[in-house]
Amino acid sequence: xxxxLKGRNEPARYQDKHSVKDLVRQGAGFSETAGVNRSTxxxxxxxxxxIIKYYFNCIIYRFVEKAPENPIPSREYFSQMFxxxxxxxxxxxxxxxxxxxxxxxxxxxxTFSEIxxxxxxxxxxxxxxxxxxxxxxxxxxxxxxxxxxPAEMAAIVTSxxxxxxxxYLFV
Numbered sequence: 001x002x003x004x005l006k007g008r009n010e011p012a013r014y015q016d017k018h019s020v021k022d023l024v025r026q027g028a029g030f031s032e033t034a035g036v037n038r039s040t041x042x043x044x045x046x047x048x049x050x051i052i053k054y055y056f057n058c059i060i061y062r063f064v065e066k067a068p069e070n071p072i073p074s075r076e077y078f079s080q081m082f083x084x085x086x087x088x089x090x091x092x093x094x095x096x097x098x099x100x101x102x103x104x105x106x107x108x109x110x111t112f113s114e115i116x117x118x119x120x121x122x123x124x125x126x127x128x129x130x131x132x133x134x135x136x137x138x139x140x141x142x143x144x145x146x147x148x149x150p151a152e153m154a155a156i157v158t159s160x161x162x163x164x165x166x167x168y169l170f171v
Contacts, residue, residue: 052100056107059088064115074165075158082150082157085138089146096142105135133157 045051063084067077085092095101108131116127137157141148148156158165 049103052095052103053107056104060111074161075154078157079151079154082153086150093142101139104138108135
């Protein structure tokens with residue numbers, strides 16, 4: 001992923017007008033670093049956005065896999081969540097600077113829908129409301145260059161919830 005995004009600090013450099021051929025040939029050594037050629041890319045991904053979505057989905061599932069089985073206090077949950085994403089700071093900032101942060105919201109919604117496939121319609125609305133809040137918190141965090149620590153972000157986010165709030169990962 002880093003190879004795909006390396007050198008992509010300006011949003012204009014990762015517009016849809018760039019072909020997969022560009023990504024592979026001049027795309028910051030993507031083919032050399034990742035061992036991927038154009039045909040492999042097309043065989044495995046529908047678009048350039050698809051590889052970003054796959055990457056972010058992997059980040060989400062790594063967090064979900066590490067999450068405890070039972071609910072934990074909200075502040076601890078959000079602290080762990082922000083720390084997890086902080087560990088991917090460089091890549092997430094590159095995704096944001098490339099103008100691809102919108103993919104994060106799609107991936108959050110799809111992932112929570114998969115995790116909570118058996119919830120009611122009302123619970124689904126609540127889940128989307130929750131993921132929208134997470135996304136917008138990420139968006140502001142990314143726009144500021146991820147300068148707040150994960151603990152600071154957890155304190156900010158949990159200040160909006162009642163004491164007995166249960167994160168939707170545990171719904």
